[in-house]
Amino acid sequence: MKPAVVLLSGGLDSATTLAIARSQGYEAHVLSFAYGQRHSRELDSASRVAAALGARNRLVLTLDLRAIGGSALTGDLAVPKSRTAGEIGVGIPVTYVPARNTIFLAHALAWAEVLGAEDVFFGANVMDYSGYPDCRPEYLQAFERLADLATKAGVEGKSRFRVHAPLIRMTKAEIIRTGHTLGVDFSLTWSCYEPTADGRPCGLCDSCTLRKKGFAEAGLTDPLCYAA
Amino acid sequence: MKPAVVLLSGGLDSATTLAIARSQGYEAHVLSFAYGQRHSRELDSASRVAAALGARNRLVLTLDLRAIGGSALTGDLAVPKSRTAGEIGVGIPVTYVPARNTIFLAHALAWAEVLGAEDVFFGANVMDYSGYPDCRPEYLQAFERLADLATKAGVEGKSRFRVHAPLIRMTKAEIIRTGHTLGVDFSLTWSCYEPTADGRPCGLCDSCTLRKKGFAEAGLTDPLCYAA
Secondary structure: OEEEEEEOOOOHHHHHHHHHHHHOOEEEEEEEEEOOOOOOHHHHHHHHHHHHOOOOEEEEEEOOHHHHOOOOOOOOOOOOEOOOHHHHOOOOOOOOOOOHHHHHHHHHHHHHHHHOOOEEEOOOOOOOOOOOHHHOHHHHHHHHHHHHHHOHHHHOOOOOOEEEOOOOOOOHHHHHHHHHHOOOOHHHOOOOOOOOOOOOOOOOEHHHHHHHHHHHHHOOOOOOOOOO | OEEEEEEOOOOHHHHHHHHHHHHOOEEEEEEEEEOOOOOOHHHHHHHHHHHHOOOOEEEEEEOOHHHHOOOOOOOOOOOOEOOOHHHHOOOOOOOOOOOHHHHHHHHHHHHHHHHOOOEEEOOOOOOOOOOOHHHOHHHHHHHHHHHHHHOHHHHOOOOOOEEEOOOOOOOHHHHHHHHHHOOOOHHHOOOOOOOOOOOOOOOOEHHHHHHHHHHHHHOOOOOOOOOO
């Protein structure tokens, strides 16, 4: 089996991405980050998802993105609540973390180089947050170009680094249906940006809102129990 | 003054790069990394160099590159000793750290975005280690292209991200002469990959060898006291 690094947050997008990589026959080396996110609960989910989907191994790296700041997910800004899907889709939300995907992909590249892997799977998606600059296809192509210039194997012409983003143009409902077909256990996944004190997903943040809407449109039942 | 992020390891290249940024009128926000390097002694040097050269502030981020491995600087491979400058210049040395510069620049980009800075200064150099893929001009240009696609301001056409690498084609002797002219106190800098138990630079690793040769060719005295 061909090795691939799979970025796994513990959310349903990255869980579905891992399932796709496995279904394509890749040996999955799963990479997660403890980056100071409010919702570090997602790391437990990532661990369970990786095991359930037969990941070869898993590396959790600690990053201090809180020291850099600039985002509601890592800083003092409030997480927006009770916005509609239409409101969420306008502009770049305060939950954008500056250069986070570049930092994540850079580490994935490092690990891929050590593993001798040419493939990285990444659950980027342009549909819901159309404003996230570092989820767009042209951004991912620019990263592939950079990667081939950055590494030993790329320079020697021995490898052609590829960022696979199989979800990039799917709606949330399509992602959920795809994951369902591939056997993803969504009860293991986590999406909420700001869980309640008793550990339930809030049901009101943008991430909960889009998840609920996605399950409704997919005609499937979300196994999570929301606070609201 | 225009803000810039300056990557500072504590070595003489990055110290000279910081001096150049200051001489060009930039307000320097200095970024260093504790990435599991054997020679973490360089971080103390970075602190002193930043203060001496009037950095506005300094951020030290911790990265776990040791968990990724693949390099003599972060792993179990031995640091080569007593190689000649000619031997050092052939191929990619084992002190290459996979994707390290991409990881460093990604963090610099994140901090620049939060600071509203468009400029990053980076002491990359192609002369001594001609084999390091992620020090080449075409690599740095690819990073600039990526950065403009990755960030809010770049997407909105409000900024044009630039990686300044003023040393890229200088010899070590030229770097030392430039730093000397700009008032860099080289006694504060640190280059050795593997200091002795009593805290002196070994004098035998590739980094010590190139530094000694550079001072000799520049006709200047290296203020450091080597073990060998």
